[in-house]
Amino acid sequence: xxxxxxxxxxxxxxxxxxxxxxxxxxxxxxxxxxxxxxxxxxxxxxxxxxxxxxxxxxxxxxxxxxxxxxxxxxxxxxxxxxxxxxxxxxxxxxxxxxxxxxxxxxxxxxxxxxxxxxxxxxxxxxxxxxxxxxxxxxxxxxxx
Numbered sequence: 001x002x003x004x005x006x007x008x009x010x011x012x013x014x015x016x017x018x019x020x021x022x023x024x025x026x027x028x029x030x031x032x033x034x035x036x037x038x039x040x041x042x043x044x045x046x047x048x049x050x051x052x053x054x055x056x057x058x059x060x061x062x063x064x065x066x067x068x069x070x071x072x073x074x075x076x077x078x079x080x081x082x083x084x085x086x087x088x089x090x091x092x093x094x095x096x097x098x099x100x101x102x103x104x105x106x107x108x109x110x111x112x113x114x115x116x117x118x119x120x121x122x123x124x125x126x127x128x129x130x131x132x133x134x135x136x137x138x139x140x141x142x143x144x
Contacts, residue, residue: 043085043097043122043130044130044131046086046087046097047087047097047099047120047130047131048131049087050083050087050099050120051099051118051120051131051133054068054101054116054118054135055116055118055133055135058114058116058135058137059135059137062114062137062139063112063114063139065103065114065116069081069101071089072101073092077102077103077104077105078100078101078102078103079100079101079102079103080098080099080100080101081098081099081100081101082094082095082097082098082123083095083096083097083098083099084096084097085097095123096122096123097120097121097122097123097130098120098121098122098123098127099118099119099120100118100119100120100121101116101117101118101119102116102117102119103115103116104116104117108138110140110141111138111139111140111141112138112139112141113136113137113138113139114136114137114138114139115134115135115136115137116134116135116136117132117133117134118132118133118134118135119131119132120132
Protein backbone atom coordinates (compact mmCIF):
# COMPACT_ATOMS: atom_id res chain seq x y z
CA UNK A 1 0.00 0.00 0.00
CA UNK A 2 1.15 3.52 -0.74
CA UNK A 3 1.77 6.19 1.85
CA UNK A 4 -0.58 9.16 1.96
CA UNK A 5 1.53 12.16 1.05
CA UNK A 6 0.36 15.75 1.75
CA UNK A 7 -0.23 17.99 -1.17
CA UNK A 8 2.61 20.61 -1.18
CA UNK A 9 0.37 23.19 -2.85
CA UNK A 10 -2.18 22.88 -0.02
CA UNK A 11 0.53 23.29 2.64
CA UNK A 12 1.88 26.32 0.82
CA UNK A 13 -1.64 27.81 0.64
CA UNK A 14 -2.12 27.35 4.40
CA UNK A 15 1.22 29.08 5.08
CA UNK A 16 0.28 31.99 2.78
CA UNK A 17 -3.13 32.39 4.49
CA UNK A 18 -1.44 32.36 7.90
CA UNK A 19 1.06 35.01 6.75
CA UNK A 20 -1.67 37.28 5.35
CA UNK A 21 -3.81 36.94 8.47
CA UNK A 22 -0.88 38.06 10.67
CA UNK A 23 -0.12 40.90 8.24
CA UNK A 24 -3.74 42.06 8.18
CA UNK A 25 -3.91 42.19 12.00
CA UNK A 26 -0.78 44.35 12.03
CA UNK A 27 -2.16 46.65 9.35
CA UNK A 28 -5.48 47.04 11.19
CA UNK A 29 -3.58 47.99 14.36
CA UNK A 30 -1.59 50.57 12.37
CA UNK A 31 -4.78 52.07 10.91
CA UNK A 32 -6.33 52.27 14.38
CA UNK A 33 -3.22 54.01 15.73
CA UNK A 34 -3.19 56.44 12.81
CA UNK A 35 -6.86 57.26 13.45
CA UNK A 36 -6.10 58.03 17.11
CA UNK A 37 -3.17 60.23 16.11
CA UNK A 38 -5.35 62.00 13.56
CA UNK A 39 -8.08 62.71 16.14
CA UNK A 40 -5.52 64.03 18.63
CA UNK A 41 -4.00 66.24 15.95
CA UNK A 42 -7.45 67.54 14.99
CA UNK A 43 -8.33 68.46 18.58
CA UNK A 44 -4.94 70.16 19.09
CA UNK A 45 -5.31 72.10 15.84
CA UNK A 46 -8.81 73.27 16.76
CA UNK A 47 -7.60 74.26 20.23
CA UNK A 48 -4.75 76.27 18.70
CA UNK A 49 -7.17 78.03 16.34
CA UNK A 50 -9.58 78.86 19.16
CA UNK A 51 -6.76 80.10 21.39
CA UNK A 52 -5.33 82.14 18.55
CA UNK A 53 -8.75 83.71 18.02
CA UNK A 54 -9.00 84.57 21.72
CA UNK A 55 -5.45 85.96 21.72
CA UNK A 56 -6.03 88.16 18.67
CA UNK A 57 -9.29 89.52 20.09
CA UNK A 58 -7.54 90.15 23.41
CA UNK A 59 -4.67 91.99 21.72
CA UNK A 60 -7.13 94.13 19.75
CA UNK A 61 -9.14 95.08 22.87
CA UNK A 62 -7.20 94.16 26.02
CA UNK A 63 -9.53 96.08 28.33
CA UNK A 64 -12.60 94.25 27.00
CA UNK A 65 -11.86 90.70 28.13
CA UNK A 66 -15.28 90.37 29.78
CA UNK A 67 -16.97 91.45 26.53
CA UNK A 68 -15.02 88.86 24.54
CA UNK A 69 -16.12 86.10 26.88
CA UNK A 70 -19.67 87.20 27.67
CA UNK A 71 -21.21 83.81 26.77
CA UNK A 72 -18.81 81.95 29.06
CA UNK A 73 -19.38 80.93 32.67
CA UNK A 74 -17.68 83.43 34.97
CA UNK A 75 -16.51 83.23 38.56
CA UNK A 76 -14.16 85.91 39.87
CA UNK A 77 -11.33 86.13 37.35
CA UNK A 78 -12.00 82.74 35.72
CA UNK A 79 -14.01 82.09 32.56
CA UNK A 80 -15.06 78.62 31.37
CA UNK A 81 -16.41 77.77 27.91
CA UNK A 82 -17.82 74.43 26.74
CA UNK A 83 -17.32 73.23 23.16
CA UNK A 84 -18.18 70.35 20.82
CA UNK A 85 -15.77 68.49 18.53
CA UNK A 86 -15.72 71.43 16.07
CA UNK A 87 -15.20 73.93 18.93
CA UNK A 88 -18.65 75.43 18.65
CA UNK A 89 -19.97 76.61 22.00
CA UNK A 90 -22.45 74.15 23.54
CA UNK A 91 -23.97 73.37 26.93
CA UNK A 92 -21.89 71.94 29.73
CA UNK A 93 -23.62 68.54 29.47
CA UNK A 94 -22.89 68.01 25.77
CA UNK A 95 -19.37 69.45 25.75
CA UNK A 96 -16.41 67.42 24.52
CA UNK A 97 -13.85 70.12 25.28
CA UNK A 98 -13.55 72.75 27.97
CA UNK A 99 -11.52 75.93 27.67
CA UNK A 100 -10.70 77.71 30.87
CA UNK A 101 -9.30 81.24 30.94
CA UNK A 102 -7.87 82.85 34.04
CA UNK A 103 -7.39 86.62 33.90
CA UNK A 104 -4.66 88.17 36.03
CA UNK A 105 -4.56 91.95 36.03
CA UNK A 106 -1.84 93.96 37.78
CA UNK A 107 -1.98 97.71 38.09
CA UNK A 108 1.38 99.26 37.37
CA UNK A 109 2.67 102.78 37.07
CA UNK A 110 1.34 104.16 33.84
CA UNK A 111 -1.02 101.31 32.99
CA UNK A 112 -2.16 97.75 33.54
CA UNK A 113 -0.48 94.43 32.88
CA UNK A 114 -3.09 91.86 31.85
CA UNK A 115 -2.24 88.17 31.52
CA UNK A 116 -4.50 85.38 30.29
CA UNK A 117 -3.76 81.77 31.16
CA UNK A 118 -5.68 79.61 28.68
CA UNK A 119 -6.14 75.90 29.29
CA UNK A 120 -7.96 73.54 26.92
CA UNK A 121 -8.82 70.03 28.06
CA UNK A 122 -11.11 67.14 27.23
CA UNK A 123 -14.40 66.84 29.09
CA UNK A 124 -13.61 63.35 30.38
CA UNK A 125 -13.06 61.92 33.84
CA UNK A 126 -9.27 62.36 33.57
CA UNK A 127 -9.59 65.82 31.90
CA UNK A 128 -6.63 65.28 29.59
CA UNK A 129 -5.02 68.61 28.69
CA UNK A 130 -5.08 69.36 24.97
CA UNK A 131 -3.22 72.65 25.03
CA UNK A 132 -2.29 75.49 27.36
CA UNK A 133 -0.75 78.90 26.83
CA UNK A 134 -0.23 82.31 28.40
CA UNK A 135 -0.92 85.64 26.73
CA UNK A 136 0.13 88.97 28.21
CA UNK A 137 -0.44 92.56 27.26
CA UNK A 138 0.52 95.89 28.78
CA UNK A 139 -2.21 98.53 28.48
CA UNK A 140 -1.00 102.08 29.07
CA UNK A 141 -3.27 104.53 30.85
CA UNK A 142 -5.09 106.94 28.62
CA UNK A 143 -3.40 110.31 28.37
CA UNK A 144 -5.24 113.05 30.21
